[in-house]
Amino acid sequence: MPEMQSSLSLGSPRFSDARLVNLASKQGPLAAWQDAITRGAAHAAAGVTGEFAVGLRDPHGRTFMAVDRFSIHSLCYRVVNGQMRFAVRADDLADAATEIDPQAIFDYLYFHVIPSPRTIYKGIYRLPAAHYALFEDGELTVAPYWLPTFEEQHNPSFDALRDEFRQLLKDSVAAQLDGSKPACFLSGGTDSSTVAGMVALASGKVAASYSIGFDAQGYDEMEYARLAAGHFKTEHHEYYVTPDDLVRSIADVAASFDQPFGNSSALPSYYCAKMALDDGVTKILAGDGGDELFGGNSRYAKQKMFDWYEHVPGLIQKELLEPLLATRAAGAFALTRKAGSYVEQARVPMPDRLQMYNLITRLGVAEVLTPQLLAQVDIRAPLQLQQQVWHGVQGCSHLNKGLAFDWRFTLAE
Numbered sequence: 001m002p003e004m005q006s007s008l009s010l011g012s013p014r015f016s017d018a019r020l021v022n023l024a025s026k027q028g029p030l031a032a033w034q035d036a037i038t039r040g041a042a043h044a045a046a047g048v049t050g051e052f053a054v055g056l057r058d059p060h061g062r063t064f065m066a067v068d069r070f071s072i073h074s075l076c077y078r079v080v081n082g083q084m085r086f087a088v089r090a091d092d093l094a095d096a097a098t099e100i101d102p103q104a105i106f107d108y109l110y111f112h113v114i115p116s117p118r119t120i121y122k123g124i125y126r127l128p129a130a131h132y133a134l135f136e137d138g139e140l141t142v143a144p145y146w147l148p149t150f151e152e153q154h155n156p157s158f159d160a161l162r163d164e165f166r167q168l169l170k171d172s173v174a175a176q177l178d179g180s181k182p183a184c185f186l187s188g189g190t191d192s193s194t195v196a197g198m199v200a201l202a203s204g205k206v207a208a209s210y211s212i213g214f215d216a217q218g219y220d221e222m223e224y225a226r227l228a229a230g231h232f233k234t235e236h237h238e239y240y241v242t243p244d245d246l247v248r249s250i251a252d253v254a255a256s257f258d259q260p261f262g263n264s265s266a267l268p269s270y271y272c273a274k275m276a277l278d279d280g281v282t283k284i285l286a287g288d289g290g291d292e293l294f295g296g297n298s299r300y301a302k303q304k305m306f307d308w309y310e311h312v313p314g315l316i317q318k319e320l321l322e323p324l325l326a327t328r329a330a331g332a333f334a335l336t337r338k339a340g341s342y343v344e345q346a347r348v349p350m351p352d353r354l355q356m357y358n359l360i361t362r363l364g365v366a367e368v369l370t371p372q373l374l375a376q377v378d379i380r381a382p383l384q385l386q387q388q389v390w391h392g393v394q395g396c397s398h399l400n401k402g403l404a405f406d407w408r409f410t411l412a413e
Contacts, residue, residue, distance in 0.1 A: 041066075045132040045145040055086045063135040069146055071116070071129035071412040076258075078124045084135040089258035090119040090126060098122065102376035104259075106369070109360045110382045112262030115413045117142065120259040129412035148404040150396040169194065174202035176285055183208040183281040185272055186234070188224025190296065191287025197232045199285060209234040210276045210284065212241055212268040239275050241268055292406040300402055306353065307398055309346035322347070350398065351390040351405060355383060 045054075045066035053073035055065045063084040067075050077086040078093050087093050101122045104114045116126040127133055130146040173195060182199045186192050186209035199207040209232075211225040222238060229236035246267050253270050276284045291297035312321070324330060325340035345353055355361065360368055365379055386409070393404040 041132050041134045041141075042143065042145040053088070057084070061136075064132070065127055065134075066132040066145065067127050067129060069130040070407065071127075075127045076119060076124055077127065077133065079135070079140065082138055084140070090121055090124050091258040093124050094121050098124065102373055103378065103381060105373070106365075106377040106379065107382055108260045108262070109368070110358060111409070111413070113413050114259055115382075115385060115409065129408060144392075148393055148400075148407065150393075150400040150404075152396060152400065169198050170202050173198040173285065176283070177203055178283045180282045181208055181280055183210065183276055183279075183284045184234075185209075185269070185284060185286040186211045186225045186228055186236070187287070188221050188226070188228050189287065191290030193228035193232075193287070194290070195285050195287045196228055196234055200232055200234065207232065207234045208237065208276070208279065208281060210237045210239075210272050210279075210281075212239055212272045214268075215240055215242070237275055237279065239271055241271050245271060289411050292403060292410050295399060295403060300399055303350070303353070303398065303402060306342070306346040309343065317343075317347075350401070351386045352383060355386070 041064055044064075048066075048068075051068045051070070051072035053065075053067045053075045055063070055075055055077075057063045063086070065075050065077060065086055067073060074088060075086055076088070076090040076093055077084060079085075085093055099122045100120060101118065104118050104120045107118060108114050108120075114120055116128040119126050125142075127142070128144075130144050131142060132145050133140065133142045135141075177199070182203040182205055184192065184195050184199050184207060186196050188211070196207055196209050209225070209229050211222060211229075213222040213225075214220045225238075226236070228234075249267060249270060253266050273284060309317070321343055325336060325343050330336040330340055345356060348356060361379075365374060369377075386405070389408050390401060390405050393401050396404075
């Protein structure tokens with residue numbers, strides 16, 4: 001296959017110039033990768049930090065691929081006539097004979113994204129976050145090279161953690177600045193506002209901030225963005241997205257993705273980035289992922305409340321609470337109705353509980369999809385994938401298991 005020209009940083013000086021290539025010679029960082037792979041494919045990938053995607057094919061026909069722990073850079077692949085082909089985008093590997101995968105359609109309706117390793121195309125796969133692939137002598141191995149581990153502290157010092165946290169944020173933001181005009185998205189929420197403050201602190205310059213508004217009551221948060229911009233003294237820019245903007249640009253935004261992706265922020269983000277580019281910005285930072293990195297989402301507190309039910313003696317659960325709260329009489333009163341809803345959800349183990357209100361399953365798959373499509377899909381597959389990820393992290397609290405779960409499904413996918 002032709003050489004891929006996209007240069008990707010690996011976050012390690014030793015491998016910082018590596019690219020996606022069809023390896024023809026052993027020189028520079030690529031030789032370091034190949035030597036490391038010879039010692040062990042998983043070890044080679046685990047020894048690199050930061051964001052990266054690497055695909056190498058050596059003169060003997062062996063192919064190695066790996067992506068970083070959050071799949072910031074993606075890598076797709078397929079095997080054709082005994083040869084491994086890989087590319088950044090799934091649609092780059094598709095041809096006129098490639099079929100759409102019915103299971104991927106169901107997965108998309110379930111997740112609003114198609115989780116790896118599947119893609120929208122039959123026979124084309126995406127390497128999951130923190131995974132490597134090795135294709136050798138016609139055999140393909142795909143496996144994780146890293147799983148999250150948590151060292152849970154008891155009675156930690158708040159002051160020490162606060163100082164460490166602030167320093168990590170500052171260092172992380174500083175590492176992302178590329179020397180051009182420092183800039184950030186700014187919604188006015190906790191995460192983007194924190195980044196806005198850190199950009200100025202890390203760069204020593206006035207940060208440029210960019211915000212998108214909506215002329216619709218209850219949806220416009222521009223006042224919060226203005227408060228943050230004033231507090232951190234940013235060079236602030238605003239743009240109000242109109243319905244005409246969305247109609248005009250939706251085809252371009254959709255075409256930028258290699259497969260279906262149901263993120264409602266895609267179009268507003270496009271206009272925010274376009275406004276920054278027109279202003280001379282070459283790299284813009286955002287606050288996405290803060291909740292999933294630091295446990296800030298309210299759903300973590302909600303799940304902790306459900307976990308309390310595990311401490312109720314089993315006899316009381318099965319012989320008293322569950323039969324009583326399932327009665328018609330209990331449903332007639334607001335308090336007992338809420339208690340019944342609590343028990344109904346608390347009884348379901350994680351991560352299954354997270355999907356109790358999944359739209360397609362609540363509506364009923366038979367009400368949404370045709371019998372012909374349903375005959376071609378496994379409606380249990382999405383939940384089985386989630387269970388595999390959930391149980392892959394051991395020896396930590398439910399909160400940290402929830403974070404690791406979201407690192408895969410909310411951040412990486």
